[in-house]
Amino acid sequence: MRPLTRQSPLDEILAAANQVVLGKSRQTRLALCCLLARGHLLIEDLPGVGKTTLAHTLARLLGFQFSRVQFTSDMLPADILGVSVFDRERGDFRFLPGPVFAQVLLADEINRATPKTQSALLEAMEEGQVTTEGETRPLPQPFFVIATQNPSNQIGTFPLPESQLDRFLMRIELGYPDHGAERALLESGGRREQLPTLTSRLNAGDFAALQAQAGAVHASAAVLDYLQQLVGATRQDARLVHGLSPRAALSLLAAARAWAFTEGREMVLPEDVQAVLPSVARHRLRLLSGNHASAEDIAALIRAVPLP
Amino acid sequence: MARNLKTIGRSSAAAWSSAALEHGAVPWLLAVALATAGPHFAHLPWWLSLLVGGTLLWRAWLWQRRRPLPPRWALALLVVGSIAAIAWQFRTLLGKDAGVALLVVFMALKPMEMSSRRDALVVVMLGYFLLLTHYLYSQSIPTGAWLLAAIGLLTGALIRLHGGPQPVAAVLRHAGLLLAQALPFMLILYLLFPRVSGPLWGLPQDAYSGLSGLSDEMSPGSISGLIVSGAIAFRSRFAGEAPEKADLYWRGPVFDEYDGQTWRARALPASATGQPPVVEGIGEPLAYSSILEAHNQRWLLALDVATLLPPESTLAPTLQALAREPLRVRARFSFASAIAYRANVNEAPAILQQALALPDEINPRTRALAREWAARPPEKIAEAALAMFRNEDFYYTLQPPLLGANAMDEFLFSTRRGFCEHYASAFVFLMRAAGVPARVVAGYQGGEVNPVDGYLVVRQSDAHAWAEIWLSGQGWVRFDPTAAVAPSRIEQGIVAALPQGEPLPILVRLDSDWLRQLRNRWEAANNSWNQWVLGYNPQRQREVLSRLGWRDPDWRSMSASLAVLCGIALLVVTLWTLPRRLAVDPVQRAWLKYCAELKRRGIARADWEGPLAFAQRVARERPDLAALTDEAAGYYAELRYARGDGRDHKLRCLQQCVRRLPPRRRKRS
Numbered sequence: 013m014r015p016l017t018r019q020s021p022l023d024e025i026l027a028a029a030n031q032v033v034l035g036k037s038r039q040t041r042l043a044l045c046c047l048l049a050r051g052h053l054l055i056e057d058l059p060g061v062g063k064t065t066l067a068h069t070l071a072r073l074l075g076f077q078f079s080r081v082q083f084t085s086d087m088l089p090a091d092i093l094g095v096s097v098f099d100r101e102r103g104d105f106r107f108l109p110g111p112v113f114a115q116v117l118l119a120d121e122i123n124r125a126t127p128k129t130q131s132a133l134l135e136a137m138e139e140g141q142v143t144t145e146g147e148t149r150p151l152p153q154p155f156f157v158i159a160t161q162n163p164s165n166q167i168g169t170f171p172l173p174e175s176q177l178d179r180f181l182m183r184i185e186l187g188y189p190d191h192g193a194e195r196a197l198l199e200s201g202g203r204r205e206q207l208p209t210l211t212s213r214l215n216a217g218d219f220a221a222l223q224a225q226a227g228a229v230h231a232s233a234a235v236l237d238y239l240q241q242l243v244g245a246t247r248q249d250a251r252l253v254h255g256l257s258p259r260a261a262l263s264l265l266a267a268a269r270a271w272a273f274t275e276g277r278e279m280v281l282p283e284d285v286q287a288v289l290p291s292v293a294r295h296r297l298r299l300l301s302g303n304h305a306s307a308e309d310i311a312a313l314i315r316a317v318p319l320p
Numbered sequence: 321m322a323r324n325l326k327t328i329g330r331s332s333a334a335a336w337s338s339a340a341l342e343h344g345a346v347p348w349l350l351a352v353a354l355a356t357a358g359p360h361f362a363h364l365p366w367w368l369s370l371l372v373g374g375t376l377l378w379r380a381w382l383w384q385r386r387r388p389l390p391p392r393w394a395l396a397l398l399v400v401g402s403i404a405a406i407a408w409q410f411r412t413l414l415g416k417d418a419g420v421a422l423l424v425v426f427m428a429l430k431p432m433e434m435s436s437r438r439d440a441l442v443v444v445m446l447g448y449f450l451l452l453t454h455y456l457y458s459q460s461i462p463t464g465a466w467l468l469a470a471i472g473l474l475t476g477a478l479i480r481l482h483g484g485p486q487p488v489a490a491v492l493r494h495a496g497l498l499l500a501q502a503l504p505f506m507l508i509l510y511l512l513f514p515r516v517s518g519p520l521w522g523l524p525q526d527a528y529s530g531l532s533g534l535s536d537e538m539s540p541g542s543i544s545g546l547i548v549s550g551a552i553a554f555r556s557r558f559a560g561e562a563p564e565k566a567d568l569y570w571r572g573p574v575f576d577e578y579d580g581q582t583w584r585a586r587a588l589p590a591s592a593t594g595q596p597p598v599v600e601g602i603g604e605p606l607a608y609s610s611i612l613e614a615h616n617q618r619w620l621l622a623l624d625v626a627t628l629l630p631p632e633s634t635l636a637p638t639l640q641a642l643a644r645e646p647l648r649v650r651a652r653f654s655f656a657s658a659i660a661y662r663a664n665v666n667e668a669p670a671i672l673q674q675a676l677a678l679p680d681e682i683n684p685r686t687r688a689l690a691r692e693w694a695a696r697p698p699e700k701i702a703e704a705a706l707a708m709f710r711n712e713d714f715y716y717t718l719q720p721p722l723l724g725a726n727a728m729d730e731f732l733f734s735t736r737r738g739f740c741e742h743y744a745s746a747f748v749f750l751m752r753a754a755g756v757p758a759r760v761v762a763g764y765q766g767g768e769v770n771p772v773d774g775y776l777v778v779r780q781s782d783a784h785a786w787a788e789i790w791l792s793g794q795g796w797v798r799f800d801p802t803a804a805v806a807p808s809r810i811e812q813g814i815v816a817a818l819p820q821g822e823p824l825p826i827l828v829r830l831d832s833d834w835l836r837q838l839r840n841r842w843e844a845a846n847n848s849w850n851q852w853v854l855g856y857n858p859q860r861q862r863e864v865l866s867r868l869g870w871r872d873p874d875w876r877s878m879s880a881s882l883a884v885l886c887g888i889a890l891l892v893v894t895l896w897t898l899p900r901r902l903a904v905d906p907v908q909r910a911w912l913k914y915c916a917e918l919k920r921r922g923i924a925r926a927d928w929e930g931p932l933a934f935a936q937r938v939a940r941e942r943p944d945l946a947a948l949t950d951e952a953a954g955y956y957a958e959l960r961y962a963r964g965d966g967r968d969h970k971l972r973c974l975q976q977c978v979r980r981l982p983p984r985r986r987k988r989s
Contacts, residue, residue, distance in 0.1 A: 232961045279962040283930035318927035 022048075022222070022274050025073050025213050032069045032203050032210070033062055035193025039184050042291050043070055043158075045270035047219075048226040051181020051263060052137050052157040054122075054295065061186045063160040064120060065203050070158070071116040074219055075212025077152065079114035083125040085168065089132035093142050107149070112136050115152050119159040123169040133157065134176050154219065174298070181263050182288070183295035226273035231265060231280040237320040238282050239265060242289065245317050246297060252305070253298045264292045286314050337438040344485050346383045348477040349431060349443045350376055355470045356450040357427045360420060363457060365409050368421055371402065372428040379431045395432055402429070420453050440481055447474050461849050472499060484976040504889045511865075512882040514875040515858045533615030534572045534762050534783060539582040540727070543741045543762070544718050547814065549780040552613060553764055554621055555847055556776045559607040565766050566810050567659045569624040569786065569798065570778060572763035573617075574638035576671075580679045581727070583745060583760050585638075597635050598665065601627045601658025609654040611775075611850065618642045620653055621763060621778075624798065625663055628656035637671065638759075639663055639796065650850055665795040667757075672790060675757035683728040683749065690753030698756045698791055702799050705750050709743060709804040712736070716806035716817055740809070743801035744785040757790040761798070766813050772844035781814055910974045911956040917981050918945065931957045944982070952977035 022044060029040045043066060046053040055063040064080075071078040081092055094110030111117060112133065119133060136142050137157050141150045159180070162169060177183070189197065197203070214222075231239075239261065247255025256264070265280075267288040272280045290310040297305040353376055361369040375398075382389060402425045403413070410418035427450055430443050451467055451474075475495035480486070483494075533553060535542060554570075575583035605627045612621065620633060622641040629635060630653040633643050641655065664671075693701045715737045723730045728749045731742055738746075744760045751758035765784035767776040786800040803810045809817030851860070865873050915925040915934075923942050925934045931953035939946040955974040959967060 230961070230963050232963075234960050279957075281930050281932060281957055281961050282928075283933045286928075286930065286933075315926070315928050319930065 023276075026274070028073055028210070028213065029066075029069050032206055033066045034196050034203075035189045036062065036066065036186055039186055040066065040070075041271075041274055042182060042184050042288065043067075045267055045274055045288065046182040046184075046291075047074070047154075047156055048223055048270035048273060049181055049263070049266035050154070050223060050227075051266065052159070052179060054177070054180040054183040055158065055160045055186065056163065056183055056295075057160075057186045059162060061188065062203070063186060064118065065207070066186070067116070067118045067158040067160065068207050069210065071118070072207060072210040073213055074116075075214050076115040076154075076156070076219075078116045078118065079111040080118040080120065081111045082120045083122050083129070085124055085126060085170075087125050087129050089129050090144070092129065092133055093136070093144050096145055107144075107147075109149075112142060113149075113151060115154055116156045116158060119157055121162060122159040123161040123171055125170065127170055127173070130170065130172060130176065134179050137179050154223075174296075177295045178257070178259065180295065181267060182291040184291050222273075226270045227266070229269040229272050229280055230278060231269065234320060235268075235280045235282060235285065236265075238317070239268070239285055241317050241320060242285065242313070245313055246293065249313070251299055251309075253300060256293060256296060260292065260296050264289065267292050282319050289314065337436065337441065339437055341435060341437050341440050342485070343383070343386070345440065345477075345480050346431075346434070347380075348473075348480045348491075349434060349440050350380055350383070352443060352447045352470075352474055352477050353427050353431055355473050356447040357424045359454055359463075359466060360424050360450075360457075363417070364421060364424060367405070368402075368409075368424065372424055375428040375432065379434075389432060389435060392433070395429065398432075399425075399429060416456055420456070423450050423453060437481060440477075444474055444477055444481075447477075459854050461846060464849075464853070468499075472496060475499060483972075483979075485979050501893065504893075505886060508882065508885045508889060510856070511861075512878050512885065514878050515856065515861050533613075533617060533780070534619075536573050536617065537582050537584045538573075538575055538741055538745075538760065538762055538785060540720070540723060540741060543783050543785055544720075544739045546783045547718065547739075547781045551780050552843065553615070553778050553780050553782070554610050554612040556608050556610040556623075556767070556778065557774060558776070562769065562776055563606060563623075563659055565813070566803075568766050568776075569761075569784075569800075570621045570764040570767075571624045571626075571640045571761060572619050572621055573761075574636075574640060574788075575760040575762065576638075576674050577677070578679060578745070578749070580682050580725070586674065597637050597639055597663065599625055599627055599635070599639070599658070600662040600665075601625075602660040602662070603658065605656040605658045607654070607656045609652060611650060611652045611847070611855075612647055614647050614649050614651075616646050616648060618644075618646055620647075620655075622655045623657035623659070624763075625661045626655050626657050627661075630654050637664075637668070640763075650855060652851070652855060663795045664790075665793065667790055667795070672757045675759050675790060676752050676755065678749065678752050683726050683753075685726075685733055686728040686746075686749060687753045689732070690750050693750075694754045698789060701751065701754045701756055702747075702789055705747055706799065706801060706804040708732075709747075709801050714738070714743075714805045716802065716809065718818060740802040741785045743805060744787050747787045747799065747801040751787070751789050759788050761786050761788050765800075765810065768813070770840045770844055770847075772840045773847060775844070775847055777843060907956065907959040907971060907974065910971065910978060911952070911960070914949075914952050914956075914974070914978045914981075917978060918949065921945065921981070921984055931960075948977055948980060 026037065026041055026044065029044075030037050033040055043053055043055070047070065053067075055066065057063055068078070068080075081087075090110065092110045092112050094108050094113065096105040096107050098104075099106040117133075122130060122133070125133075136151060136155075140153075140155055141148050143149075161172070188194075243256045243261045243264070246252060249255070264285065268280050268284040271288050272278075272284040275284070277284075290307055293310060294305050294307070297309075299305060299309070357372055361372075364372075381387075403422065406418055406421045406425065407413050410421065412418050413422065423446070427443070427446055430439065430446060434440055434443060447470070451470055454463055454467060457463075472492065472495050475498055476491045479491050479494050479498075483491070534546070573585045575585055577584045577586040606623065607628075608623070610621065620630075620641040620643055622629075625639050626635060626641045629641050633641055633653070636642050690701075693704050696704070713736060716739065717737050718739055720731075720738045720742060721735045723735070728746050731738055731746055732750075748758040748760050762783070762785045764778045764782045765786070766782050767778040769776050784802070786798060786802065788796045788798055790796050800810060806817040862873070911931070918925065918938070921942075923938055923945070929937070935946075935950045935953035938949040942949075952974055955970045955977065959970050959974065
């Protein structure tokens with residue numbers, strides 16, 4: 013029989029990324045999907061498990077202009093967006109763009125910043141433009157935010173509010189590396205040194221074309237039925253404060269399309285929806301106990317909804 | 321993927337038919353060959369039946385042993401040899417028998433080179449064609465039933481060819497369902513399709529040689545030869561009460577020329593043909609209609625004597641009803657007859673002359689006896705002859721001794737054992753010798769009412785011969801000398817008249833009640849079949865339609881309503897099946913069936929599990945089912961979740977996956 017999947021240009025990028033970020037191929041793939049689906053990515057985990065490395069690796073492999081901001085509690089919005097300074101020679105104010113004017117903004121430890129700074133960034137994420145001092149300036153295209161955050165029960169953090177978490181298409185967790193990956197890491201040393209040697213695998217415009225292809229992956233009525241039933245189930249689940257919003261459903265579909273695309277398939281299968289559901293839904297669903305839904309909760313949800 | 325699918329779509333028909341024939345499909349085609357060729361064995365030469373049977377057995381053996389088929393040159397030799405043998409046997413390759421023999425040989429030999437699906441399709445098509453040729457030989461109910469079953473088998477073979485391996489019962493059920501769906505269309509076409517007049521099956525000329533019945537001459541043994549047949553000659557139904565058995569004389573050929581051995585119906589002299597017969601019925605005429613079996617003669621066997629004839633027929637000068645053409649197919653005629661009559665009171669002198677003619681110089685003793693009576697009036701002479709038969713020791717038997725040159729002398733004075741033809745011819749000889757115009761009339765006497773459908777059935781065993789003499793003032797008067805010898809022949813029928821031990825067909829001599837009842841039912845069913853299926857001609861069609869309230873349909877309005885009714889039937893079938901089709905998607909059904917089959921084999925799909933995920937799990941847990949499940953899941957995923965492209969082919973592949981699953985393992989001990 014003909015294989016349902018075929019070779020994809022993304023395979024090469026994923027393979028290269030997995031050379032740097034060891035033992036995290038699923039998370040790498042999810043991160044790539046998120047970008048393909050034109051979404052912002054939130055990576056949440058303990059310090060030191062490779063969040064920044066993953067973000068940095070993806071940006072370099074995709075050939076994006078990249079800037080990095082380490083968020084701190086005393087950071088101001090202007091530190092991200094940019095400031096106007098007086099140019100003596102021209103006798104006029106000149107705008108110095110902040111780090112947000114990049115294709116990929118790596119926002120490290122976003123939950124260390126104050127809500128005011130956070131919301132300045134989140135506005136840029138939503139609108140694709142920045143307004144300072146009465147002037148609106150467009151951000152480069154594409155524009156991605158890959159934010160990392162420490163688990164919010166750590167000291168000195170400002171947890172992102174629900175509405176702002178919703179701006180991120182996916183939230184992924186990296187977790188500890190497995191035994192083999194960690195041994196490889198130990199034997200070869202840290203991965204940061206490799207980053208400057210990574211070269212882009214794509215030309216300008218390639219990624220936009222890939223995004224368009226991913227967006228064109230066929231989602232049949234059957235799979236839309238299934239997706240709607242899943243979303244409906246979150247809305248009826250008595251343990252949840254509220255269900256997934258229509259925007260979340262759109263995000264879920266976009267993510268599932270991208271996942272199918274990275275698998276080299278031309279149509280979305282229920283498996284694709286199931287694969288991206290935890291990353292898309294967990295940070296959007298809150299249990300009555302106040303915690304976000306766990307991976308087990310999502311697995312239970314999947315098991316509770318039969319394929320139509 | 322898309323390019324891949326397109327190539328499949330474009331070349332799939334050619335690829336399908338040139339693909340190798342599955343081993344499991346061969347028995348179906350051999351069964352088709354046997355079912356369509358087999359019944360022809362009854363009339364094929366024995367060597368041909370042997371050849372066909374042997375070839376099919378050989379093919380079955382090759383199939384069972386999975387041996388290769390014989391080489392081409394051997395087959396070519398076999399074909400040429402068979403054709404030559406057929407040409408030698410039939411002296412031609414054209415015509416019904418030789419043509420059918422050729423087809424049967426082709427049917428037997430085609431399986432010998434059957435290696436691709438295309439060959440198998442040729443066998444099926446040949447089967448359909450061969451099936452039709454059976455109607456050239458028989459159009460009876462068993463033939464119809466057999467052909468219907470064979471059509472089921474042919475449909476099954478097609479289903480098996482296209483649908484892949486599946487249980488025999490499922491194939492036959494599917495075929496039955498398809499045929500049942502065709503039933504409403506069959507009924508509409510049967511009822512409304514404009515009929516051509518003439519038989520349903522136009523037969524070539526050589527088809528009529530085997531018809532039996534009265535012949536146009538009578539020699540000793542010709543009627544007794546007919547009597548041992550239980551075949552039906554004709555059936556009649558009277559509008560009112562049927563007359564007494566003793567009055568049922570059905571008139572066939574009239575013999576007025578005797579050469580000492582044989583009575584013949586002579587061509588009438590030219591002077592007689594100008595004069596139409598004059599019949600004066602006494603009393604109310606009886607109306608009835610008869611369904612005559614084909615007998616290849618013109619006479620219509622009307623009840624003596626016909627006063628009202630069906631169209632396109634005439635009353636001959638010798639008073640029998642004649643059709644324009646010999647009767648080659650079963651047909652229905654309506655008559656009215658008068659049992660009591662005065663016929664041809666003013667007979668043409670030429671006919672009377674002929675009715676006195678005798679060959680010279682034979683039967684001197686008979687002539688002497690007649691001369692003794694010659695002085696008496698004609699009625700007295702006839703009575704004297706009857707009295708002689710009645711009072712002296714004459715016997716009625718089917719096995720009379722052979723008679724020599726002076727047949728009448730020997731019969732009347734020494735052997736005295738005979739059958740109706742002996743008595744009738746002796747009586748007429750005596751009359752003519754005594755100067756009374758007389759002639760022999762052949763036909764049927766009596767008949768038996770079938771209580772099942774009320775038809776009076778007249779068989780070949782009711783064949784009879786009697787005498788007529790011409791009396792001035794009364795015309796032709798019937799005398800039946802057999803009645804004088806064996807009155808029970810006329811009053812009760814042939815079985816009562818003949819002593820036990822005489823050879824009579826089992827169908828005629830039925831002692832047990834239930835056998836007789838069974839025969840009656842079977843014959844009534846045959847009669848309905850003849851009338852409603854075989855004899856459904858334009859006239860019959862008009863009768864049926866006018867009974868349904870449609871007066872005077874012409875072929876245009878019939879064709880139009882045919883189209884409309886077929887359209888309505890199609891619409892009804894569509895509407896009836898459409899909702900179910902929508903409710904149960906065949907793709908979903910096939911996949912769920914596959915999953916159910918896997919569950920029986922010990923690995924169940926969770927209801928939330930997607931096809932590829934399930935296939936991966938199967939690959940881990942049951943490597944033996946991995947490849948097939950991977951294939952099935954792939955087809956299902958494409959059918960259900962991809963854009964439509966080549967769906968039918970993929971659906972068939974998915975459905976075949978279900979059938980290709982290995983049989984379930986029995987519980988290990």
